[in-house]
Amino acid sequence: MPTTRLVTGILAATLAGCTLGPQFVPPRADTPAGWTNEAINPQPGHAQASVPVAEPGAPADWWTSFGDPVLTSLIKRAAAANLDLQSAVLRIAEARALRDVAAAAQWPSLSANGSFTRERISEKTAFTSLLGSAGSGTTGGPVGGAPSGGVSSSVPGLPNPFNQFQAGFDASWEIDLFGRVRRSVEAADADMTASVESSRDVLLSLLGEVARSYVDLRGAQRRRAILDENLASRREVLELTRQRRQVGLGNELDVANAAAAVSSTEAELPPTDNRITVDINQLSFLLGREPGALRAELIGPAAAPPVDGPAAAPPVAAAPAAAAAALPAVPPVPPRVPIGLPADLARRRPDIRAAEAQLHAATARIGVATADLFPRLTLNAAVGFQAQHFNDLGDWASRFFSLGPDLELPIFSGGQRQATVRLQDVKAKEAAAAYARTVLAAIHEAENALTAYGSEQARRVSLEAAESQGRDALTLARQRYESGVTTFLDVLEAQQNLQQTQLALADSTATVSIDLVGLYKALGGGWENF
Secondary structure (H helix, E strand, O other): OHHHHHHHHHHHHHHOOOOOOOOOOOOOOOOOOOOOHHHHOOOOOOOOOOEEEOOOOOOOOHHHHHOOHHHHHHHHHHHHHOHHHHHHHHHHHHHHHHHHHHHHOOOOEEEEEEEEEEEOOOOOOHHHHHHHHHHHOOOOOOHHHOOOOOHHHHOOOOOOOEEEEEEEEEEEEEEOOOOHHHHHHHHHHHHHHHHHHHHHHHHHHHHHHHHHHHHHHHHHHHHHHHHHHHHHHHHHHHHHHHHHHHOOOOOHHHHHHHHHHHHHHHHOHHHHHHHHHHHHHHHHHHOOOOOOOOHHHHHOOOOOOOOOOOOOOOOOOHHHHHHHHHOOOOOOOOOEEEOOOHHHHHHHOHHHHHHHHHHHHHHHHHHHHHHOOOOEEEEEEEEEEEEOOHHHOOOHHHEEEEEEEEEEOOOOOOOHHHHHHHHHHHHHHHHHHHHHHHHHHHHHHHHHHHHHHHHHHHHHHHHHHHHHHHHHHHHHHHHHHHOOOOOHHHHHHHHHHHHHHHHHHHHHHHHHHHHHHHHHHHHOOOOOOO
16 A cells, blocks of 8 residues: 555654764763872871861761751751752753653644634636636636626535535654754753752752851851950959059059950950841741741850840859850861762762753754754644535545655755854853863862861961960969059950950851861762752
8 A cells, every 4th residue: 555655664764764963972070180288188287187088988968977966957957948949949840841842752743623614715816717617618608697707606516605614633743864853852851961960059059058157157156155255354354453443553544444345345246246147047048937037946045145235244254154155066077078089079069960961962952953954854644524514524425634744855044054053063062161161160179178178277276275375374464463563454465365366266166167068068969868
């Protein structure tokens, strides 16, 4: 049968079809063999409390290495409720739908149709004149004196106007001879993979931001406690200078200097309280909550309230120190941090994986554009029933069908198709350059994070020694002042130096943990368990 031979020929052409365009080969990440000595070795003369180790096994759930259950809870809740992450997940669903749209072109399309039309043919056209001549058997007009051009009177059985009922099915199928559809699906698959990796990158950034804000909050709370402790100490010294003035051992200058030191410390409280509020609001935002929603959970009864004016002196000087001890500590860093090797970044970091998927999609689109240079074969079919009267629509004699291929051969388009191929080729090269840049930026980010982590730990060690020496200096200065051996300026200077050192140490302790968060983020782990 002719139809069978036609279908067989088309299927044979389909099986013999080729896929044009370059085949994608995963790029090789150009990474060094190991980390630099400056990044992983302690600075000379300083011992690191936490040492990065270039060995496999970088933790996927790195936040648990801080040993802080509150941080772990915040991380999990943020991953479930963050609005940016929800938008990223929706973009995955969008990419998956676009992939399904592209894949649908691989299959035949079938549609049912039904129609009714009431139609009248013009009697003043060349076609109706021809019908009139055929109906009368002459070239001079219709038989029997019918009006010239009268279609219905000239051709028996052809009313004008007339009805037409139709019901049937239409089908079409593009035979993917040169892989245009297959390359489109390949590109859509790569786009979907890139969306997945981009959502993981959003998740990784979210986890890092939650941990950073939480550590900064604990550092600010520690700073507030130090200020309270110093404020109590300075008020005690102010009272001492007043007592000494009353008995003739001091003067107004000492009292004024002591009062100025109290006011100076009080001035440090509002910015610190603002920092605490900003961190709490940032955590609330990351968890998809209203401002201040986490204050009761994160402040706790041990934290000092915000200060609107000069605070009253505490009953005893030891009270702020006790409150500081009751505050949640800055999450400590673990003694060892496995960091793997630079080559592991291409496997762990979502931004590198997304860049590779984008390169894959750009490569596949070269094949789509190349296939458009070649013929496109489409198989069309239509079958159904047509009748002038609705009651005749089901008669076997009312059937109709059409079946045949439609071949589209591009001949001239002003160079548009060739330019599209060149365009897609340039985009693929651009994607390759973006991939190489992403890898290089990741290596630099990890190296800088390692260096910052080690340097800050060395700074913290020096600040710890300076704090101990500052406490000794303040104790000695007070003893000498109370004995009348030295002036109050020595006490004031010792107080100021100790407070600055303590605040710097609190900030450094928080910075060490924040730098470790940045290192974990640079290494790319954390998205695997979500």
